Amino acid sequence: MKVTVTVNGKAYEREVEARTLLAYFLREECGLTGTHVGCDTSSCGCCVVVLDSETAVKSCSMFAAQADGHQVLTVEGLANGGTLHPLQQAFWDQHGLQCGYCTPGMLLTSIVLLKNNPNPSESDIREGLAGNLCRCTGYQNIVKAVQQAAGALGVQA
Amino acid sequence: MSTEQKPAGCLGVAMKRKEDPRFIQGKGRYVDDISLPGMLYLSLVRSPYPHAEIKAIDIGDAMKVPGVVAVITGKDLEAAGLGWLPTFHGYDKQMVLAIGKVLFQYQEVAAVFAETRAAAADGAEAVQVEYAPLPVVADPFTAKRDETILRPDRDKKTNHIYHWEVGDKDKTARALANSPKKIKERIWFQRCHPAPLEPCGCVAQFDTMGRLQFYVTSQAPHVYRTALALVTGIPEDKIHVVSPDIGGGFGNKVPVYPGYVCAIVGALKIGRPVKWIETRTENLTSTGFARDYHMDVEIGATPDGRVTALHVATTADHGAFDAAADPTKYPAGMFGIVTGSYDFPTAHAEVDAYFTNKAPGGIAYRCSFRVTEASYAIERAMDILADELAIDPAELRRRNFVRKEQFPYPSSLGFTYDSGDYQKTLDVAMEKIGYRELLKEQAEKRARGELMGIGFSTFTEVVGAGPSKVFDILGIKMFDSAEIRIHPTGAGIVRAGTKSQGQGHETTWAQIVGEELGLDPQNIMVEEGDTDTAPYGLGTYASRSTPVAGGAIAMAARRVREKARKVAAHMLEAGEADVEWKDYKFQVKGVPARSVTMKEVAFAAYTNMAQIEPGLEASYYYDPPNMTFPSGAYVAVVDIDRETGEVKVRRFLAVDDCGIIINPLIVEGQIHGGLTEGFAIAFMQEIQYDKEGNNLNTNFTDYLIPTSLETPAWETEKTVTPSPHHPIGAKGVGESPNVGSPAAFVNAVIDALSPLGVRHIDMPITRDKVWRAIHQAEAMTT
Numbered sequence: 001m002k003v004t005v006t007v008n009g010k011a012y013e014r015e016v017e018a019r020t021l022l023a024y025f026l027r028e029e030c031g032l033t034g035t036h037v038g039c040d041t042s043s044c045g046c047c048v049v050v051l052d053s054e055t056a057v058k059s060c061s062m063f064a065a066q067a068d069g070h071q072v073l074t075v076e077g078l079a080n081g082g083t084l085h086p087l088q089q090a091f092w093d094q095h096g097l098q099c100g101y102c103t104p105g106m107l108l109t110s111i112v113l114l115k116n117n118p119n120p121s122e123s124d125i126r127e128g129l130a131g132n133l134c135r136c137t138g139y140q141n142i143v144k145a146v147q148q149a150a151g152a153l154g155v156q157a
Numbered sequence: 158m159s160t161e162q163k164p165a166g167c168l169g170v171a172m173k174r175k176e177d178p179r180f181i182q183g184k185g186r187y188v189d190d191i192s193l194p195g196m197l198y199l200s201l202v203r204s205p206y207p208h209a210e211i212k213a214i215d216i217g218d219a220m221k222v223p224g225v226v227a228v229i230t231g232k233d234l235e236a237a238g239l240g241w242l243p244t245f246h247g248y249d250k251q252m253v254l255a256i257g258k259v260l261f262q263y264q265e266v267a268a269v270f271a272e273t274r275a276a277a278a279d280g281a282e283a284v285q286v287e288y289a290p291l292p293v294v295a296d297p298f299t300a301k302r303d304e305t306i307l308r309p310d311r312d313k314k315t316n317h318i319y320h321w322e323v324g325d326k327d328k329t330a331r332a333l334a335n336s337p338k339k340i341k342e343r344i345w346f347q348r349c350h351p352a353p354l355e356p357c358g359c360v361a362q363f364d365t366m367g368r369l370q371f372y373v374t375s376q377a378p379h380v381y382r383t384a385l386a387l388v389t390g391i392p393e394d395k396i397h398v399v400s401p402d403i404g405g406g407f408g409n410k411v412p413v414y415p416g417y418v419c420a421i422v423g424a425l426k427i428g429r430p431v432k433w434i435e436t437r438t439e440n441l442t443s444t445g446f447a448r449d450y451h452m453d454v455e456i457g458a459t460p461d462g463r464v465t466a467l468h469v470a471t472t473a474d475h476g477a478f479d480a481a482a483d484p485t486k487y488p489a490g491m492f493g494i495v496t497g498s499y500d501f502p503t504a505h506a507e508v509d510a511y512f513t514n515k516a517p518g519g520i521a522y523r524c525s526f527r528v529t530e531a532s533y534a535i536e537r538a539m540d541i542l543a544d545e546l547a548i549d550p551a552e553l554r555r556r557n558f559v560r561k562e563q564f565p566y567p568s569s570l571g572f573t574y575d576s577g578d579y580q581k582t583l584d585v586a587m588e589k590i591g592y593r594e595l596l597k598e599q600a601e602k603r604a605r606g607e608l609m610g611i612g613f614s615t616f617t618e619v620v621g622a623g624p625s626k627v628f629d630i631l632g633i634k635m636f637d638s639a640e641i642r643i644h645p646t647g648a649g650i651v652r653a654g655t656k657s658q659g660q661g662h663e664t665t666w667a668q669i670v671g672e673e674l675g676l677d678p679q680n681i682m683v684e685e686g687d688t689d690t691a692p693y694g695l696g697t698y699a700s701r702s703t704p705v706a707g708g709a710i711a712m713a714a715r716r717v718r719e720k721a722r723k724v725a726a727h728m729l730e731a732g733e734a735d736v737e738w739k740d741y742k743f744q745v746k747g748v749p750a751r752s753v754t755m756k757e758v759a760f761a762a763y764t765n766m767a768q769i770e771p772g773l774e775a776s777y778y779y780d781p782p783n784m785t786f787p788s789g790a791y792v793a794v795v796d797i798d799r800e801t802g803e804v805k806v807r808r809f810l811a812v813d814d815c816g817i818i819i820n821p822l823i824v825e826g827q828i829h830g831g832l833t834e835g836f837a838i839a840f841m842q843e844i845q846y847d848k849e850g851n852n853l854n855t856n857f858t859d860y861l862i863p864t865s866l867e868t869p870a871w872e873t874e875k876t877v878t879p880s881p882h883h884p885i886g887a888k889g890v891g892e893s894p895n896v897g898s899p900a901a902f903v904n905a906v907i908d909a910l911s912p913l914g915v916r917h918i919d920m921p922i923t924r925d926k927v928w929r930a931i932h933q934a935e936a937m938t939t
Contacts, residue, residue, distance in 0.1 A: 035183070038404070043858055088182065095826045098826060099402075101355045139864075
């Protein structure tokens with residue numbers, strides 16, 4: 001079947017099998033390999049992308065066909081030209097990543113988290129990231145990174 | 158950050174990681190990101206039975222699935238001489254695809270190659286395998302009885318794999334018999350799995366020159382190249398192994414797995430590139446598990462708490478093949494560290510390993526070959542002894558520590574501990590956690606019937622395998638290597654035989670070079686994981702990168718410096734002997750005004766070298782003189798809900814001594830991550846099998862990874878006792894928190910429950926186990 005998904009502002013029209021998951025559509029049809037797959041059960045959150053600027057979705061639990069006609073934001077769409085998004089900068093500054101595999105999902109979940117709650121407490125952040133597993137950092141520096149980004153985004157706004 | 162620009166004095170600097178910009182922009186290149194023209198996908202057919210004879214395999218339906226190109230079975234591989242794969246320590250072999258029978262649930266049975274990932278999975282579903290179930294041996298104690306022999310392919314018709322022992326058996330037995338106080342406890346370190354977030358996988362291609370291009374999630378790419386050459390008969394120069402970015406390893410990505418061999422065979426046979434990426438279920442059920450040691454621990458002591466002897470007898474469950482990734486001469490790894498931080502006059506440790514119908518493995522999961530099992534056993538046993546003698550557990554440890562003046566300390570099990578100051582590390586921990594106040598609070602709570610516990614773990618690790626006189630894998634000595642090339646402008650490249658999986662080598666290796674040569678680490682590129690360019694090394698696991706490759710990098714840099722000194726002497730018009738390296742510059746002795754920087758020397762090495770050989774580069778293969786012995790003092794504080802059994806970790810302090818620190822930001826991150834894995838092991842994680850040999854933890858809904866919600870906030874502190882034999886005094890740290898923390902958690906829980914008479918609970922300490930322990934204790938008192 002034919003689907004058209006607008007990813008990071010660019011329309012991708014592709015012929016896919018109906019069972020194609022959005023995660024593999026992004027990775028293999030669009031060549032956007034920043035979205036990762038870490039489990040078979042929608043547990044790890046490595047594949048989180050933002051749908052229509054407002055919802056963080058696990059792209060392994062959605063068919064590409066369900067995203068037909070929608071807007072998707074992936075990690076590749078975060079930086080603005082040469083400037084890192086404040087969340088990307090914060091993850092770097094706070095050592096919020098080690099192997100980097102969970103990082104794209106963490107960043108995109110955090111985008112929506114901060115959109116819905118620009119001034120989150122530590123426990124708000126921990127609750128907001130509970131669908132994203134990290135095996136390397138113990139989350140502490142990720143929480144600090146989201147706090148830093150909240151501050152930076154607050155200043156921008 | 159201004160420190161990032163600092164051209165010299167690079168050790169101990171919290172430099173932001175150089176590798177991060179690509180990861181935060183989705184530009185990392187992991188193995189599943191590699192796509193080659195004409196590439197096929199491989200999916201494996203796996204056994205639903207833990208032990209069964211294979212009566213027939215019918216691939217007819219599978220070949221009819223649209224997109225399926227080929228199916229191979231164990232018989233095909235056997236005919237090609239590739240039926241079996243040697244395991245790394247060389248004592249056993251493993252079936253690539255099942256031949257005759259299957260020995261564990263999810264064992265690889267057939268390989269299906271197809272045009273797409275989905276078609277390969279469809280094809281695997283369509284392969285018809287007829288099995289005749291056989292009796293299942295689901296635990297090592299049943300295996301010991303030899304009623305069902307699992308491996309008739311081996312010469313000795315027994316499930317017993319090996320007996321290993323170290324120490325003085327008779328002296329220890331006598332000392333135990335004569336000890337006025339004794340404790341004995343069976344302590345099980347459960348089977349768990351490293352579960353890196355990126356599963357294992359590979360892409361295999363034979364290029365136009367007939368050369369194997371092999372991209373693989375490997376922590377040890379050079380060892381893979383040699384192993385593949387030995388297994389397949391492909392000349393080693395025709396094999397190019399590349400470990401791209403790796404999404405966590407933790408020991409899981411050390412062994413060579415059947416899927417890799419199948420991908421290579423498929424690529425060769427079909428003549429197209431083949432990708433194999435395992436699913437999470439395949440990862441948890443078939444690739445290297447860890448631990449599964451049943452340890453009977455006995456300690457003898459005097460009434461005032463001086464330890465007199467230690468005996469540990471271990472029954473190990475190795476699964477269907479002995480695929481433990483240990484150095485050849487150490488079938489039970491570094492288990493001899495089981496005397497820990499304590500001065501035992503005598504000790505004896507033994508391990509007996511058995512085959513069972515479970516997945517093979519026994520890999521070093523974020524630890525140096527069985528160090529975690531050993532540390533957990535001794536740290537739990539010391540608490541049990543403290544309870545028996547009614548001595549404060551911190552005080553008991555203090556009385557028995559190896560003292561600072563005893564280093565280098567020869568342990569009764571044969572190691573020579575390089576350095577440490579255990580007393581000081583514990584002092585820092587007790588001070589920072591506020592032990593006295595906590596004890597007071599605990600006494601008040603106990604009076605009210607509330608359950609609060611404080612748990613210690615004062616562990617010593619042995620890492621950095623290792624000295625060539627005793628350490629090898631497949632005969633290859635466990636040195637590591639580095640090659641440094643400084644360019645005319647003072648930038649450079651360092652290549653090493655290690656492979657980062659998140660440890661941040663691209664930053665820390667550059668810092669070592671920056672420190673040794675006075676150059677800007679921002680302009681020292683680090684390259685690892687490519688066997689065509691990197692010098693031969695044994696890879697990254699067992700906390701060996703900094704102790705071994707870190708040493709190689711420092712020594713290679715010093716060779717560069719010696720070459721540079723000749724150029725500097727020419728530039729300064731002085732004799733070489735009159736030129737000294739001081740304040741990160743070459744200067745004429747006693748005349749600081751006459752100096753040249755390394756950057757200036759680098760340019761001269763290519764432009765103004767007079768009679769000196771041009772260029773500025775060096776390599777070094779570092780054979781460590783000894784292991785390094787990082788240590789730590791950890792304290793956990795827990796509160797337990799008496800009604801629900803829920804354990805809340807209120808505080809956790811880790812005081813680590815890993816010697817000289819290269820990058821405190823990275824060290825702290827490693828400690829946070831390792832503590833989180835230790836927390837998971839203590840409270841959540843177990844690969845369980847039922848009595849029929851069914852794996853009960855096949856995905857992340859059953860094998861739990863802690864989320865940001867459960868994970869405690871970590872407190873860290875340090876003491877610094879340099880390693881006397883390491884070129885920069887570093888010891889390594891990545892595994893300490895995972896080695897040291899499980900005992901601290903469990904000791905805290907048992908301390909909380911001790912007023913109820915609870916003496917030990919095996920990990921994982923789930924709410925259910927705690928609730929039962931509380932209710933059993935209450936039932937006995939009412």
